Amino acid sequence: KQEVTQIPAALSVPEGENLVLNCSFTDSAIYNLQWFRQDPGKGLTSLLLIQSSQREQTSGRLNASLDKSSGRSTLYIAASQPGDSATYLCAVLARTYKYIFGTGTRLKVLA
Amino acid sequence: EADIYQTPRYLVIGTGKKITLECSQTMGHDKMYWYQQDPGMELHLIHYSYGVNSTEKGDLSSESTVSRIRTEHFPLTLESARPSHTSQYLCASSEFRQGGQNEQFFGPGTRLTVL
Numbered sequence: 001k002q003e004v005t006q007i008p009a010a011l012s013v014p015e016g017e018n019l020v021l022n023c024s025f026t027d028s029a030i031y032n033l034q035w036f037r038q039d040p041g042k043g044l045t046s047l048l049l050i051q052s053s054q055r056e057q058t059s060g061r062l063n064a065s066l067d068k069s070s071g072r073s074t075l076y077i078a079a080s081q082p083g084d085s086a087t088y089l090c091a092v093l094a095r096t097y098k099y100i101f102g103t104g105t106r107l108k109v110l111a
Numbered sequence: 112e113a114d115i116y117q118t119p120r121y122l123v124i125g126t127g128k129k130i131t132l133e134c135s136q137t138m139g140h141d142k143m144y145w146y147q148q149d150p151g152m153e154l155h156l157i158h159y160s161y162g163v164n165s166t167e168k169g170d171l172s173s174e175s176t177v178s179r180i181r182t183e184h185f186p187l188t189l190e191s192a193r194p195s196h197t198s199q200y201l202c203a204s205s206e207f208r209q210g211g212q213n214e215q216f217f218g219p220g221t222r223l224t225v226l
Contacts, residue, residue, distance in 0.1 A: 034215060041150075043117075043201055043217040051212060089154070093213055097142065097161070098169075099203075101154045 002027040002094050006102035013080055014110050021075040021105045023090035028068045031093040035064050035075050038087045038104070047088075048075070080109045114138055117202050117218035124192055125226050132187045132221045134202030143185040144215070146201040147171060154201065160185055161207075192225045199223070 003026045013019055023033070032051045036044040048057045048064040050073065056065040063076040073090060087106045091099045115136040124130055134143070145158040146169075156169030160179040174196070175189050185204075189196055202218040 031213060036217075041199070041220075041222065043219045044203075046214055046216060049212070049214045091215070093215075097207075097213075098156060098159065099144070099215055103153045106151075 002030075002092065002100045004090060004092055004100050004102040006088075006090060006105050008105060009103065010106040010108075012108045012110065015080060015082060017080050017109075018076070018078050019080055019107075021077070021088050021107070023073040023075070023102055025071045025073075025092050025100070027094070028071055029095050030068065031095070031097075033064075033066055033073050034091050034093070034099070035062075035073075036089045036091065038089060040087075044089065077107075080107075082109050082111045085109050115202060115204055115216050115218040117200075117221050119221060120219060121222050121224075123224045123226065126191075126193055128192050130189050130192055130223070132200055132202075132223070134185045134187070134218060135183050136185075136204045136216075136218075137183060138204065138206070138216070139182060140204035140206045140216075141182065142205045142207060142213070143179065144203040144205075145169070145175075145177060145185070145187050146203065147173065148199045148201060148220075150199070158187065192223075194225045197223060197225050 007022045035047045050066040061078040087104045089104045091101045118133045141162045146154040155171035157173040158177040205213045205215040
């Protein structure tokens with residue numbers, strides 16, 4: 001059974017720091033991995049999608065990598081800002097076409 | 112730009128009432144999903160659909176039901192609401208594509224409170 005874990009569960013950093021969020025999954029038979037951002041009480045906003053054949057994707061200050069063989073993905077946020085404060089979720093698309101979500105990392109960027 | 116809508120955004124209702132949460136998408140996606148999320152907790156898949164007239168139960172047992180009569184519409188119904196149904200309900204959709212390009216888009220959610 002596919003399980004997705006995110007570490008750390010919570011993170012508090014001063015503004016301007018570069019940071020890395022981790023996502024690990026137990027079954028490498030995935031179609032893709034997607035990173036989302038969720039603000040309190042809101043829906044999820046898609047940040048980056050990495051197909052299983054890709055190694056990384058970039059969007060602005062965000063860079064996500066995927067190492068399928070080791071079951072790991074990282075989301076790198078450069079020059080963090082208070083507006084980046086949110087919960088970050090990763091999800092893998094399993095061969096059943098169901099998405100399996102991690103428990104999330106709650107990020108707080110202090111001004 | 113993702114175009115997926117949920118109504119109502121907030122709902123407070125008494126025990127025993129029947130409610131329907133609406134979800135619509137204008138992207139022509141064939142796959143649609145309902146998730147339940149308690150505050151600060153993980154998402155749980157409660158229903159999904161791979162197309163018109165296709166519905167399946169998700170990983171989390173739910174007393175709700177869904178229907179998929181039109182591609183763009185995936186409503187969720189609770190026949191008799193209970194306080195244990197208090198939660199946030201998130202609707203999502205994705206398109207079937209070969210090669211892993213199935214990006215999932217979410218609606219803004221419905222926050223349900225059952226008194």
